[in-house]
Amino acid sequence: MTTAIRQRRVVECMGTVFSFDVRSPQKYESVLDDAVRWLDWVDTTFSTYRSTSDIRRLAAGEVTLEDCAPEVGEILRTCELLSAKTAGYFSAYAGGALDPSGLVKGWAIERASDLLVAAGSTYHCVNGGGDVQCVGDPQAGQVWRVGIAHPLHLGKLASVVVGSRLAVATSGTAERGGHVLDPHTGKPAHGLASVTVAGTCLGRTDAFATAACAMGSQARDWLEELPGHYGFGIDNDGTTWATSGWGLP
Amino acid sequence: MTTTATRGPVPLRTPVSLGPRISPNAALAVIGLGAIMVIGLWWKDTFVVTGLGAWLTNAGRITGLLGGYAVVVLLALMARVPALERGVGTDRLARWHAMGGRYTISLVVAHTLLIIWGYAVTAHTGVVHETSTLLTGYPDVLMATVATGLLVAVGVVSARAARRRVRYETWHFVHLYTYLAIALAFSHQFATGADFISNRPARLFWAAMYTAVGATLLWFRVVTPIIDFARHDLRVASVQRESAEVISIYISGRNLDVLRAEPGQFFRWRFLTRQLWWAANPYSLSAPPAANLLRITVKIAGEHSAALLALRPGTRVLAEGPSGAFTAALRRRRKVLLLAGGVGITPIRTLFETLPGAPGDIVLLYRTARPEDAVLRHELDRIAAQRGAAVHYLVGPPRRGATDHLSASRLQRLIPDISERDVFLCGPEAMMTAAERSLRQTGVPGRHIHHESFAF
């Protein structure tokens, strides 16, 4: 039996850094190339920083939805759905103008992971700017240990999440300050230093983490009720809390 | 030669079951159960239905599911499954198929309209716009629409009024397009059916159902006749005239007992000559099958039957069957009345010879318009003498009221204990209807009147 080799790729995209970690005897170089191309395409289509992206042009009214790539419609539909599920705390219009970034990054990473799965990989992890999608076979002992960066103590971890098929998204005010807006007020949320949501599919999980951050002090109760997802939060004074249902270590 | 008459009750032998039978009620129960399961599939997949659009769309889904299921049932009815042919009866199967066919076409049309309307309401667009979206946006839907059109066309051609104006051959040919319609419509069920899209077990089961019925059809309608053809080597032995308009055809073969044909049953005969090979016409056996000889008796009434006159000995014959529930298995009473009209004597004559009974138990009434129409007379007389059974020839044109041969009063007078008898009835449609009415008036309960009627 050939030993699994570890194939890594680190690329800059969407204004942040993506890290791929594939553990398999086979070579995945060309698949990783495809994944990176995918991320670039998502950036080109959805970036709110590029005036030529489909999203910007759609928001400006220069094109209609039919002119855009079908993924744009899919993202908008999913945003609407998630908005309903988060009682409006996740919204593609949080700041007034159309901005689905809270979903796009996680969704793009999830799709990149799907590319790897389609190519035959069962044990890999994709990290994009702190949002992680892991894939592993628990039967074969393929687990991932995902550290959660401490928002108040740089360089330290607040906790570790362990799982096989795992999506972990963290939203907070740590690095970029108040960039998560509460769609109801249009103002930055500041109830939590950071909140981490663990689930299985990163697209949704990312959106839920963003919503939870916008909810502030109400996030804990909401995450407790959210099926299939687990929450871990850190208040501004450093107090940590976690929802129930996490497996015992 | 007469048999010694033994007085006293003759035990009613349970008919020798030459093959398994599925009773009409059992068949209906299975069909009903299937329909409930199909509706259950929709039930399981649906959570909330609110708003006009959802109501319409879901009504469309239900009718679509039932339509897809009904198609399978219709095919199964026509698959010539021996257990169904014997148990339910070929004529009843054909009637069910005809009624079910009309219902199925209605379901399919309703499904189409409800889905278009429902989607249009949900999308807040007009019905016309939604129709074009459905047709152009989903390729399988276009095929399904063509299929619906085909089915409607078949329905129109098969409508009773049209049937009279359309030749049988034309009708049959158009009817074959239903196979094409089923093939065209199949894929859209999986591609756009909400209950199938993400439900693999349902898809597997549905496909299995279609495959099973298709295979059954192929087996009994195509493969079995070919096997029988090879195994039994049926050939025309001779053609005899019975009267000016009636002939008997003797057909020789090998190991005919394997066919398990019961007296009263019929085959669909395909005589392999250039003129006749394309038609498979049903004719009853007019004599109990022997191990190497079969006989049918046919009235010359059209160009097909006229061509039978010219059949040469040695002509090969493809026989599909045996079919029909008009057999001894229907009998429920010790005393029996056989009532034949015209060429309906053919299955009756075989029953007359083979139905178990003591002298006096079996009576035959043979109704014809003219004396020369009463064919096979010598045989009937011989059997009557041998068995101590009575045979009455009722000759003359039909008359109104109590003076008609088949009026209630006449029948009562002729056969005083008629109300205690099981009646087997076979003849032209009008005659059978009149006879049945009279029989009921004399007190014969409906369930003791057995007939085979091919009008539909």
Place this chain on the structure above:
Amino acid sequence: MKRVLLSITGTVLGVVALLSFKSHGPTVGTLGVLPPANVPTSSSSTTPRPGDSGTAAPPRPGSRSPATTSSTANGSATSKIAGDAVETPYGVVQVQITVSGKKIRNVSLLQLTAFDGRSQEINSQAAPILVQETLAAQSANIDTVSGASYTTAGYIQSLQSALNKAGI
């Protein structure tokens, strides 16, 4: 004729009965305890009430679309574009986008089946394990780090970059 009428009536009644059984969805206790809030337009700003405990009643489809008070004062034609009915893990959804002129005015859900156990199905895996301690990164033996989103510049100082360097 009587048989035809009977079968038609019977079918119609049967279908109506089936549909009316399904008019009421199962109570949804999974949605979250916060009542639905209006997404404000620029003119209004509402703050949601503090979350009540207890399960919320299932929302009726259609009642969740954001309140639209935008007017078509500029007179351009408003058209509605309907998306396909999409099967999502949450049920079947069809989205309608209202476009006025060339601007998107409104996005609303037309059809929303109630949440069912499917979202549970998605997570039929074992629950992830949370190790709740403040840890030094080196001794935690982790594979990757999740944190609030960082820019490229921020990445350089992040734990993730340290991990990546160590791995390569």
